[in-house]
Amino acid sequence: NLTEFDAKAAESGSAATERFRESGKTATVEVPKERVSLLANEVLGAVYDAIRKHKVTYDEFNALKAWLINVGEDGEWPLFMDVWVEHVVEEVSTEDREGNKGTIEGPYYIPGAPEFDTPATLPMREDEGGTPLLFQGQIRGVDGTPLAGAKVEIWHADDNGFYSQFAPGLPEWNLRGTVAADAEGNFALNTVQPAPYQIPTDGACGKLIAAAGWHAWRPAHLHLKVSAPGHQLLTAQLYFDGDQHLSDDIASAVKPELVLSPTERGNGAGNEVTYDFVLDAV
Ligand code: MBD
Ligand code: FE
Numbered sequence: 001n002l003t004e005f006d007a008k009a010a011e012s013g014s015a016a017t018e019r020f021r022e023s024g025k026t027a028t029v030e031v032p033k034e035r036v037s038l039l040a041n042e043v044l045g046a047v048y049d050a051i052r053k054h055k056v057t058y059d060e061f062n063a064l065k066a067w068l069i070n071v072g073e074d075g076e077w078p079l080f081m082d083v084w085v086e087h088v089v090e091e092v093s094t095e096d097r098e099g100n101k102g103t104i105e106g107p108y109y110i111p112g113a114p115e116f117d118t119p120a121t122l123p124m125r126e127d128e129g130g131t132p133l134l135f136q137g138q139i140r141g142v143d144g145t146p147l148a149g150a151k152v153e154i155w156h157a158d159d160n161g162f163y164s165q166f167a168p169g170l171p172e173w174n175l176r177g178t179v180a181a182d183a184e185g186n187f188a189l190n191t192v193q194p195a196p197y198q199i200p201t202d203g204a205c206g207k208l209i210a211a212a213g214w215h216a217w218r219p220a221h222l223h224l225k226v227s228a229p230g231h232q233l234l235t236a237q238l239y240f241d242g243d244q245h246l247s248d249d250i251a252s253a254v255k256p257e258l259v260l261s262p263t264e265r266g267n268g269a270g271n272e273v274t275y276d277f278v279l280d281a282v
Helices: 009-022 033-054 058-071 077-084 086-093 203-211
Strands: 115-117 132-141 151-156 176-180 186-192 223-228 234-240 271-274 278-280
Touching: 009 115, 058 077, 058 203, 077 203, 151 186, 203 271, 203 278, 223 271, 223 278, 234 278
Parallel strands: 115 176, 132 271, 132 278
Antiparallel strands: 132 186, 151 176, 151 223, 223 234
16 A cells, blocks of 8 residues: 655656546647748757857767656656746746736646535645645735636645645645635635645656756745636746745746735634735736
């Protein structure tokens, strides 16, 4: 009987690769020839520049080749892309928004989580670890109008830093859910505060981190997708004040607007925090 502590990079990686293939994200993509050529030339040009500038050796070239092969074998291309590339794509694709800041989706989103009306409690184990957290807020348009029909999808790691469906031994939808807000866009949900998250250290991405002398940590975070009819989908993460990795997230996905400051509810009831979302119209 495997537990979440038996999580292996190659298994969470291949689950993430499989999920990406099934996501439909590539189904409609057709990038024009001119654009492929432009971008491929520019990226390769940047690689040639680095090789010349630093006089890259054959040993280094072969080490890179071997490592790239391992990224694929470990299924870690989704992890690599989301940790080291997605934040800039997110930045340029949302630069015109007036409403809420968002941030990267990351590799562990799964659509179709169980649905609840507000106030909700996310699916969790009877003895789920972590400080209980009541998370509530309102979803509005940029003009301040409360948005009827709004939904908050939320997914996050447990108190040990593991995600359901990507580590063994966890209930299928643990700490994942879709919460329907009320007619005024208000939502409230009960969960537990996640722990800081370390990306798998035993796969190819972990090898790069160790070889470069970096660290593998992300600050503790809640992942969210907030939606409402007639409005742009907001993909975001929320972090916690005082987390030591807010300033050195390996995935470069922290923004100051996305940091929560929960307060104690008293009587051992855990913490609570209010955070409102503002969505741009489509
Ligand atoms: C995560 O949990 C995550 O959110 C990102 C962006 C990358 C790896 C793991
Ligand atoms: Fe995450």
